[in-house]
Amino acid sequence: MKYDVIMVRLGELFLKGKNRNVFIDKLFQTAKAKLAVFPDLVIDKTRDHILITLRGADHEAVVKRLDLVFGIHSYALGKICDSTLEAIRETALPVAIEACRDGNSIKFETRRGWKQFPLTSIETSQRVAEHVGENAPEGAIHFNVARPDQVVRVFIKPKHSLVVAKVVPASGGLPVGLNGRSLLMLSGGLDSPVAGYLMMKRGLLLEGIHFESPPYTTARARQKVYDLAEKMAHYLPRGSFLIHVIPFTKLQKEIFASVPESYGMTVMRRMMYRVAEGVAESRNIRLLSNGESLGQVASQTPDSMWAINAVTDLPVIRPVACMDKQEIMDIARKIDTYDISIRPFEDCCTVFVPKHPVTAPKKEKCELYETRFDWAPLVEACVENAETIKIEAGRPIALDRDTTDEICSLL
Amino acid sequence: MYFDYAATTPPNPEVLKTFEAVNRDFWANPQALHRPGARAAALLEQARLQVLTLLGAKKEHRCVFTSGATESNNTALLGAARANAARGKHVITSAVEHASVREVFRFLESEGWELTTLPVNARGAVEPEVLTAALRPDTTLVSLMHVNNEIGSINDVDQLGRVIKTKSSALFHVDAAQSVGKIPLALDGGPVDLLSFSAHKFFGLKGSGALVLKNRINLPPLLRGGGQEEGLRSGTTDPANAAALAKALRLAVEGHDEAFARALTFKERIVAAFRDIPNTELNGTLDGASPFIINFSIADIRPETVLQALAEQEIYISTVSACSTQTATQSAVVRALTGDLERARTSIRISLSALTTADEVDALIQTIGPLIEASRFTRGKGVSS
Numbered sequence: 045m046k047y048d049v050i051m052v053r054l055g056e057l058f059l060k061g062k063n064r065n066v067f068i069d070k071l072f073q074t075a076k077a078k079l080a081v082f083p084d085l086v087i088d089k090t091r092d093h094i095l096i097t098l099r100g101a102d103h104e105a106v107v108k109r110l111d112l113v114f115g116i117h118s119y120a121l122g123k124i125c126d127s128t129l130e131a132i133r134e135t136a137l138p139v140a141i142e143a144c145r146d147g148n149s150i151k152f153e154t155r156r157g158w159k160q161f162p163l164t165s166i167e168t169s170q171r172v173a174e175h176v177g178e179n180a181p182e183g184a185i186h187f188n189v190a191r192p193d194q195v196v197r198v199f200i201k202p203k204h205s206l207v208v209a210k211v212v213p214a215s216g217g218l219p220v221g222l223n224g225r226s227l228l229m230l231s232g233g234l235d236s237p238v239a240g241y242l243m244m245k246r247g248l249l250l251e252g253i254h255f256e257s258p259p260y261t262t263a264r265a266r267q268k269v270y271d272l273a274e275k276m277a278h279y280l281p282r283g284s285f286l287i288h289v290i291p292f293t294k295l296q297k298e299i300f301a302s303v304p305e306s307y308g309m310t311v312m313r314r315m316m317y318r319v320a321e322g323v324a325e326s327r328n329i330r331l332l333s334n335g336e337s338l339g340q341v342a343s344q345t346p347d348s349m350w351a352i353n354a355v356t357d358l359p360v361i362r363p364v365a366c367m368d369k370q371e372i373m374d375i376a377r378k379i380d381t382y383d384i385s386i387r388p389f390e391d392c393c394t395v396f397v398p399k400h401p402v403t404a405p406k407k408e409k410c411e412l413y414e415t416r417f418d419w420a421p422l423v424e425a426c427v428e429n430a431e432t433i434k435i436e437a438g439r440p441i442a443l444d445r446d447t448t449d450e451i452c453s454l455l
Numbered sequence: 456m457y458f459d460y461a462a463t464t465p466p467n468p469e470v471l472k473t474f475e476a477v478n479r480d481f482w483a484n485p486q487a488l489h490r491p492g493a494r495a496a497a498l499l500e501q502a503r504l505q506v507l508t509l510l511g512a513k514k515e516h517r518c519v520f521t522s523g524a525t526e527s528n529n530t531a532l533l534g535a536a537r538a539n540a541a542r543g544k545h546v547i548t549s550a551v552e553h554a555s556v557r558e559v560f561r562f563l564e565s566e567g568w569e570l571t572t573l574p575v576n577a578r579g580a581v582e583p584e585v586l587t588a589a590l591r592p593d594t595t596l597v598s599l600m601h602v603n604n605e606i607g608s609i610n611d612v613d614q615l616g617r618v619i620k621t622k623s624s625a626l627f628h629v630d631a632a633q634s635v636g637k638i639p640l641a642l643d644g645g646p647v648d649l650l651s652f653s654a655h656k657f658f659g660l661k662g663s664g665a666l667v668l669k670n671r672i673n674l675p676p677l678l679r680g681g682g683q684e685e686g687l688r689s690g691t692t693d694p695a696n697a698a699a700l701a702k703a704l705r706l707a708v709e710g711h712d713e714a715f716a717r718a719l720t721f722k723e724r725i726v727a728a729f730r731d732i733p734n735t736e737l738n739g740t741l742d743g744a745s746p747f748i749i750n751f752s753i754a755d756i757r758p759e760t761v762l763q764a765l766a767e768q769e770i771y772i773s774t775v776s777a778c779s780t781q782t783a784t785q786s787a788v789v790r791a792l793t794g795d796l797e798r799a800r801t802s803i804r805i806s807l808s809a810l811t812t813a814d815e816v817d818a819l820i821q822t823i824g825p826l827i828e829a830s831r832f833t834r835g836k837g838v839s840s
Contacts, residue, residue: 091478264493299530447494451501455701 045142047103048124050092051108051208055117055216063222071115071219074281078109095206097124107212112278114217114245120197122208127158127200129168133175135207140176140196141184149188150209152176154198160201172198197204218247220281225249226331226361227324228289229316232268235335235364237276237381238372242363243333245277251327252276252287253320253430253441257296264387267443270386273435279379283437288323288430292316295422302417310405311413313352315423320357322427333361337372354407456770461604461633461655461748461806466703467658468521473702474660474840477695485692486683498700499694502763504699506665509701509708510650511641515554519684519699523664524632526677527651528598530687534674535596535626535649536568536655547575547625549610549789551603556630557787560598564752573599579739579792581745583618584803590618594625602642606739609638611744613692616646626672632656636707637715637747648672652698658808659703663696707809714809718746721807721816725749728820732827738789738802749805752789754832761803764826770819770821773804807839 046187072089079085086097098106107119125135136152143150152169157265176185185431197280199206228240230252240250254269269287295315303311320332336344353360364372376382427439435441442448466474475624477498477829483491485499497569503520507513521527536546548560550572564570571589573581581599584743597619612629619627628649633675634640635650636657649672652790653664666687680689707714722741726749734754765772774786790799805819825839 133473262488262493263490264488264496305766444490444494447497454476454481454498454698455502455505455707 045138045210046202047210048098049122049208050096050098050103050106050110050204051120051122051206052096052214053117053120054093055115055214057219066265067115067219067222070221070281071113074219075113075116075256076220077108077281077283078112079106081109082106106401111215113219114215114247114279115219115222116214117216118214119212120208121212122197122206124204124206126266127161127205129163129171132168132198132200132205135205136172136196136198137176137179139207139209141180142210143194143196144185147186148189148193149186150194150196151187151189151192152196152198153199155414156200156365158200158202160202168198168200193201215245217245220244220247220279221249223247224331225251225327225329226333227288227320227329228252229320229328229332229334230254230269230272231335232265232272232385233335234369234376234382235337235372236270237335237379237385238367238375239333239335239363240276241279241375241379241381243361244276246363248284248331248333249280250276250285250333251329252285253290253336253387254287255290255292255316255319257293258291260293260296263443265371268387270433270441270443272361272381274437274440275379275381275384277437280437285435285437286432287435288432290319290323290426290430292319292426295419295426298417298419298422300418303413305401306402307405307409309401311410313350313412314355314414316358316417317352317356318423319426321358322423323430324358326427330358331361332358333363335364336362337364337369338366345403348402351405351407456818457806458807458811458815458819459771459773460808460810461804462773463629463655463661464658464808466655466660466699467706468768469706470659470699470703474695475836477698479714481694481698484665485694486681494693497829499692499697502694502697505701506704509704510635510667511643512650512667512671514643516669517640517685519666519668519687520692521666521688523655524553524651524653524663525664526631526688527653527664528553528555528628528630529559530674530677531636531649531651531668532556532563532596532598533626533677534687535628535672536563536651538674539595539626542624543591543595544568545591545594547571547573547586547589547594547597549575549599551575551579551605551608551788552600553604553630553632554597556598556600557726575608575791577740577790577792578743579603579606580610581615583611583614586615586618587622589645590623590625592623594623595708596628597623597625598628598630600630600633602631602638602745602748603788604633605748605786606792607633607745608739608792609634609744612640612647613645615625620646631696633745633748637711638745639708639711642667649787654700656704657707659700661698663693663700692751710809717809718807718811721811721813722746722749723807724816725820728824735827736798738792738798747807748788749807750802751805752793752795752799752801753803754797754828756801756827758801758803760830761823761827764830765822766819768822768826770822773806774802 076087082101084099085101088095123135123139125131152173154164154165154168196209224249226243228250230236244250251272273285273287277283299312301307338344481495481498483495485496503518506518546568556639560570573585576582577604601612603608617626619625626648627646629647631652635652637807648669676687678689683689683692726741729751736752738750762774783801786802789802
């Protein structure tokens, strides 16, 4: 069925009192930016929804773009017509038949925004239902006024009216930017991009921090992080993702030279948190986030989290902490990061994996081992020498641009 | 004048250029972590993506580079049968498959699988009703070719696949060696689980092919080792072969509408010419078949005689399929199609490609009629096989 309009219904608005308008504005601006690729659309903001007039654009393509916008509860697809009873009745017939497919039952509800319309809302619903009942093919329509599976809504406005039925669930969440910013620790694995997605879904703007240990990590690992950042950038209102790449080699070598092997990983992660805190501070960010998941590796036991987390006062959110690997993989596939994450390149965490990492580290021991070398200036250097790269949605950065061109010419 | 393109095609010069350039500039091991390795890997993955895109398979499928359709068929069939042995050991194929499918099934039969071999109709295709009747709860694998290599008959892969998918949980393998690059078959959203093909059938290189399979399918490999190609095919992957295949496929797909239309007019002319030669019969049909493959039985003459006589005029055709000439004295395909042993013993194949010219077709038509008459005269009637 070809639809004329998409009525975008907003999610969780009822939670917001005075901020409601800020919320809607934010969402409206983001949606508008994401839909800029369809120049013919008309996008109107009303009190409780956004109305998109498709003017020939494919509704599925538009909905796909809108799925990048958090804060939308659902889409209702419908048709547009003149504000006469005749026109509304004609338009409602195919919409109702479509809505009753798969044996769904319906009822009509009318909202009369234009009070000059000669019938009341209830009368309109009745007259439309009457027409549909009489003119639909035998068995095509099932009415159930008490408990319909689907409500077919008629909106009467001065210039035109809408008949809206099919409801498609949207991404949910809160508009990005509403809840401030967070610094995401982005390793290149499966979990951290998913964590980032979930943070953005809760309305946070994200920046990324990535630790790199050349020559132990390769350019391909950095490429991987760039590609992941590009995927996440699609969900940000401006479509650009800032990533801070930390040159970690020197500090990492020092750690593994000074600290017993079993504590190497714990101390390394403590240092990472310190660097992340430093970068967050320089960016005025008050919240860290990462893809740690309980029980996956040695650093993700409660004892380990305690020993590591102790180095920072910043709150750390771990959105995937309690998710199963399968759930994480499902989201990774949905947001298109799965194939990138499984590329087999080493990141900082996998370079110096000790044979027997301690699973219940003691904070005191960490502190003791850390007195053995002068780490503070090294942490500071990491923060200072961070390389900040802006990654734009839809414009992936290829580190090896020459190769890319060469390959294209060969194939 | 070459009329044996179904056996193999000459590599496109552009493909050779790619092969050479990749061997010169991207020869590193794609698994290596250094920059040359990364470059080779980038090329390999781009080639893979291009193959999937050209086959309309990007969303639901992945691509494993192999040494050709024979390896792809072996990997797919042995792998799928073994991976699902716990669910059932009934497998289905058709009577007109290529040896690299037929022989694998024969081997599986010797290993305890139960094989149903489906007959084909007068067009050389498998009827959906026949397939429906053969499917059982313990059927785990069905392999049907897209285009037959000897007579050019086309199976309605979508329809047959839908039958398989609605009536059973069997995997569906398609040997598409004679169709990829020539006759379109979109894979995403369709029922095909596994698809085999060779590059050398569409102006690529011999020793190069691919197995395209649905993302969710995992198979035990034939070749174990370094775990290349997602563990499905160990052995250092050759970026040059992969790139050459991707390039050959692009060139073939870009030209395939035009090549198809031209081949069809040529086939019509050749079939019309044979109508004037007594005691010859078309195996297969003109309509609804591949225009690139034409098969005739010429009564009372050994096909080798026709082949030799034409070869003296520098016109090259083939008997049966080149892949099995060493052993065959009759065409199993023509026999399955016609049920006629004599026709199976006397079949010849003329196969065309985008390179075939109108002049060549003219020469063939002018030569073959008189030549057959002359051969019959000199050989007399008492021909034995």
